[in-house]
Amino acid sequence: MSTFDTVVIGAGMSGLTSARMLADAGQRVVVLEGRDRIGGRMHTDRSAGFPVDLGASWIHGIENSPLWDLVHALRIPAIEYTVGSFQVGGRPIENYDGEGRRLDEAATAQWVSDVDLADRLLVEEIAASSSGDTYLDVTERALDRSGLSPDRIDDIREFFRHRVEEQCGAWIGDLDAHGLDEDAIEGDEVIFPRGYDELPRRIADGLDVRLETVVTRVSRSAAGVVVRAGDTEYRADRVIVTVPLGVLKAGTISFDPELPEAVSGPISRLGMGVFNKVFVQFPERFWDEETYVIRALGDAGEHWHSWYDVSAVSGIPTLLTFAAGPFGRRMQDLADAEIVADAVSALHVLYRDAVGEPLAHWVTRWGEDEFSNGSYSHLALGSTHHDHDALAGPVDGVLHFAGEATWGDEPATVGAAFYSGHRAAERILDRPVDLADFAARITAREQTVGR
Ligand SMILES: Cc1cc2nc3c(=O)[nH]c(=O)nc-3n(C[C@H](O)[C@H](O)[C@H](O)COP(=O)(O)OP(=O)(O)OC[C@H]3O[C@@H](n4cnc5c(N)ncnc54)[C@H](O)[C@@H]3O)c2cc1C
Numbered sequence: 068m069s070t071f072d073t074v075v076i077g078a079g080m081s082g083l084t085s086a087r088m089l090a091d092a093g094q095r096v097v098v099l100e101g102r103d104r105i106g107g108r109m110h111t112d113r114s115a116g117f118p119v120d121l122g123a124s125w126i127h128g129i130e131n132s133p134l135w136d137l138v139h140a141l142r143i144p145a146i147e148y149t150v151g152s153f154q155v156g157g158r159p160i161e162n163y164d165g166e167g168r169r170l171d172e173a174a175t176a177q178w179v180s181d182v183d184l185a186d187r188l189l190v191e192e193i194a195a196s197s198s199g200d201t202y203l204d205v206t207e208r209a210l211d212r213s214g215l216s217p218d219r220i221d222d223i224r225e226f227f228r229h230r231v232e233e234q235c236g237a238w239i240g241d242l243d244a245h246g247l248d249e250d251a252i253e254g255d256e257v258i259f260p261r262g263y264d265e266l267p268r269r270i271a272d273g274l275d276v277r278l279e280t281v282v283t284r285v286s287r288s289a290a291g292v293v294v295r296a297g298d299t300e301y302r303a304d305r306v307i308v309t310v311p312l313g314v315l316k317a318g319t320i321s322f323d324p325e326l327p328e329a330v331s332g333p334i335s336r337l338g339m340g341v342f343n344k345v346f347v348q349f350p351e352r353f354w355d356e357e358t359y360v361i362r363a364l365g366d367a368g369e370h371w372h373s374w375y376d377v378s379a380v381s382g383i384p385t386l387l388t389f390a391a392g393p394f395g396r397r398m399q400d401l402a403d404a405e406i407v408a409d410a411v412s413a414l415h416v417l418y419r420d421a422v423g424e425p426l427a428h429w430v431t432r433w434g435e436d437e438f439s440n441g442s443y444s445h446l447a448l449g450s451t452h453h454d455h456d457a458l459a460g461p462v463d464g465v466l467h468f469a470g471e472a473t474w475g476d477e478p479a480t481v482g483a484a485f486y487s488g489h490r491a492a493e494r495i496l497d498r499p500v501d502l503a504d505f506a507a508r509i510t511a512r513e514q515t516v517g518r
Contacts (some may be wrong), residue, residue: 075308119262146258201244307495337472
């Protein structure tokens with residue numbers, strides 16, 4: 068039996084942040100991680116010689132962002148890419164109609180203004196909504212009031228459905244009317260040409276992280292906690308559980324005594340969505356040089372609707388598309404080759420013979436991953452914003468939770484994971500932890516060991 072001040076379960080962004088802060092404060096900390104790698108849902112595949120971010124890629128808004136301040140302080144290079152939040156305009160987007168014809172300038176302007184109008188009405192409908200209203204209910208009410216023609220309404224309806232799938236990994240009818248309230252973006256968005264997992268890796272450097280250590284049981288008493296993984300027990304004064312909401316829902320970790328309703332209620336009420344990525348590399352670019360996103364509206368985009376040009380990361384023409392919500396779940400049962408063929412056939416509708424044979428592809432299946440059981444949390448019908456923060460506990464003063472699902476301001480993001488890890492460390496230390504100091508300590512440690 069090993070004894071620590073704090074056991075942290077999970078070596079993703081939230082767990083590593085809190086572990087680092089507690090270790091910096093002089094605590095004996097161990098991080099138990101089920102996978103054979105750190106980073107969790109920040110996962111960069113470098114096997115092809117360049118980084119491919121299979122999990123998180125974007126910081127959604129770098130203004131007033133302590134996460135961006137950390138990235139900046141660590142001098143991690145970033146590329147501006149301000150369309151990561153399903154924007155309709157703002158950056159060059161190639162839009163195609165339901166038959167695969169490119170919208171000209173006038174049609175594009177009308178499309179952008181149609182969505183703006185519907186979004187303004189939607190804000191009013193959300194404010195006027197009642198408990199039990201879904202996001203589908205409020206969007207339909209907004210569309211009814213828009214006065215637009217049925218075919219224009221159909222395109223916006225499809226756009227709203229896809230926006231919910233991408234932002235929440237959920238079907239629009241399962242999301243609460245307030246499910247995208249916290250979706251405001253301040254400033255530009257960025258992605259990471261060296262791979263986003265550089266951030267958790269640098270935070271983890273020097274920590275006691277035990278990989279391939281799958282926790283199955285957490286027991287607590289007034290004296291502290293005992294965490295079981297395989298045949299080993301780890302005793303500590305307290306524990307921070309940072310496993311994803313999908314893992315908590317699956318019940319693969321048992322809690323003794325059982326979790327109180329204050330925490331088990333949010334676990335059952337909040338939703339865990341599925342959002343998968345498909346990267347396809349091509350021999351040549353067949354889209355415009357300045358294009359950020361290719362978007363197919365109406366029938367042409369029923370499944371594969373948005374393609375993001377991420378060629379700048381590898382230097383090879385590369386498009387990233389997403390399969391989320393019910394389609395994202397169904398897709399996971401297919402072989403990679405089938406998925407890629409289906410996705411590329413959707414591009415053929417837009418670009419005909421200009422689409423070359425794919426050179427390489429990457430496909431994720433986060434919904435089948437036993438260590439996440441989904442991609443990120445959302446406000447399922449029946450849950451409230453309060454459920455996110457209530458999930459953090461603490462329970463009996465010794466059992467803390469952190470992770471994206473525990474942060475109500477901007478759940479489902481790396482920022483949420485970071486801030487929730489920070490909150491757990493502050494609660495345990497019972498004092499503020501300065502974020503500038505946190506970053507400075509990381510760089511000072513790197514200088515000491517010559518990195
Ligand atoms: C495809 C995809 C794209 C995304 N894109 C973005 C984006 O562009 N921008 C953004 O901000 N966010 C994005 N996100 C969300 C972001 O990745 C997450 O919110 C964030 O990384 C979560 O960090 P975390 O610490 O809460 O959880 P995790 O990173 O999941 O860490 C939890 C850790 O717990 C471990 N674990 C699970 N069960 C056990 C067990 N029984 N015992 C021990 N360890 C266990 C897991 O292996 C994992 O390492 C994306 C997520 C996905 C899946």
